[in-house]
Amino acid sequence: MMIADHIREFILSELIQDKSITNLSNDESLIESGIIDSLGIQKLLTFIEDRISIQISDEDIIPENFETIEAIVSFIKSKMPRSTEIRQ
Amino acid sequence: MFPYIKMRYFHVYEVIKYVGFHSFLKETVYLNREAIPVEKDLSCLIGLSKHKSCSTLEVLEINHEILRNGHYHYRFHNRRQKAYYYLRSGFHGFGIVDGREIVGDIWYCDPFGADKSFVHPDLLWLGIECQKKQVYSFDMFLAPQKRGHNYAFYLQNYFLHHLKERNFSKVYGYFWADNIPALWVHRQIKWKELRRVRSHRFFFLKIH
Numbered sequence: 001m002m003i004a005d006h007i008r009e010f011i012l013s014e015l016i017q018d019k020s021i022t023n024l025s026n027d028e029s030l031i032e033s034g035i036i037d038s039l040g041i042q043k044l045l046t047f048i049e050d051r052i053s054i055q056i057s058d059e060d061i062i063p064e065n066f067e068t069i070e071a072i073v074s075f076i077k078s079k080m081p082r083s084t085e086i087r088q
Numbered sequence: 089m090f091p092y093i094k095m096r097y098f099h100v101y102e103v104i105k106y107v108g109f110h111s112f113l114k115e116t117v118y119l120n121r122e123a124i125p126v127e128k129d130l131s132c133l134i135g136l137s138k139h140k141s142c143s144t145l146e147v148l149e150i151n152h153e154i155l156r157n158g159h160y161h162y163r164f165h166n167r168r169q170k171a172y173y174y175l176r177s178g179f180h181g182f183g184i185v186d187g188r189e190i191v192g193d194i195w196y197c198d199p200f201g202a203d204k205s206f207v208h209p210d211l212l213w214l215g216i217e218c219q220k221k222q223v224y225s226f227d228m229f230l231a232p233q234k235r236g237h238n239y240a241f242y243l244q245n246y247f248l249h250h251l252k253e254r255n256f257s258k259v260y261g262y263f264w265a266d267n268i269p270a271l272w273v274h275r276q277i278k279w280k281e282l283r284r285v286r287s288h289r290f291f292f293l294k295i296h
Contacts, residue, residue: 031276034237034238037236037237037238037240037241037272038235038236038238038240038241038268038269038270038272038273039235039236039269040236041268041269041272042268042269042272045268058265058266058268058271061268061271061272061275062275063275063276
């Protein structure tokens with residue numbers, strides 16, 4: 001499973017309250033649509049830090065890094081050592 | 089003095105009852121906690137769109153009449169006590185209302201206002217100096233049950249637009265660097281971050 005799929009699965013199951021939404025494209029805005037709000041960002045950060053051994057500092061928590069699934073993946077990759085794996 | 093003690097009593101009681109003792113300790117005992125003072129130029133605000141999750145909400149200015157006439161009520165007793173205390177101190181506030189219930193609020197003081205509000209003690213330790221037409225915003229609160237629906241963003245953005253309508257030019261405030269929800273709302277609204285300040289606290293004893 002790719003990082004994007006893990007993130008998508010988490011967002012669909014934990015952050016989206018409207019359960020009729022079953023898919024999200026990589027470039028769909030998560031902030032404008034209200035999917036990632038102040039509580040959502042906290043849950044997402046906990047998920048990322050739990051699954052991938054990366055340290056996220058408060059300077060990293062900017063809307064540009066979490067605007068879309070694509071942006072989240074590229075942010076995670078920029079913080080990951082090459083050997084890091086995603087825990088299931 | 090008595091209203092202050094009463095307000096503090098209800099605050100401690102309700103935080104422990106609804107959020108838990110651990111959260112109460114986290115807020116009242118800390119060492120080297122980092123605060124991020126911020127400023128917002130009101131000439132560059134982001135649009136005031138209402139997300140669909142906020143469609144049933146209204147924002148209104150809190151005053152003595154609203155609190156007394158019983159049309160709106162606070163979900164939490166300590167917030168009601170705080171509202172009275174802040175109004176008596178010359179501060180101004182806005183509440184976010186769901187039906188007839190005030191589920192969140194945000195406050196500001198205008199050191200140069202006609203009502204001569206107290207100089208807020210935060211200004212000293214944060215190193216903020218308000219000029220004319222500049223205000224300090226503080227103590228934004230949202231009921232725990234209402235968090236996570238973009239309400240905080242909506243309340244803060246509405247609040248800033250309202251201050252602009254009142255011809256204020258700049259707003260100051262702060263959030264804790266470890267308070268991710270607050271940090272997120274401020275960064276979404278694009279507040280400018282100023283030099284960070286470290287703070288220590290042991291219950292009611294604060295050292296900055």
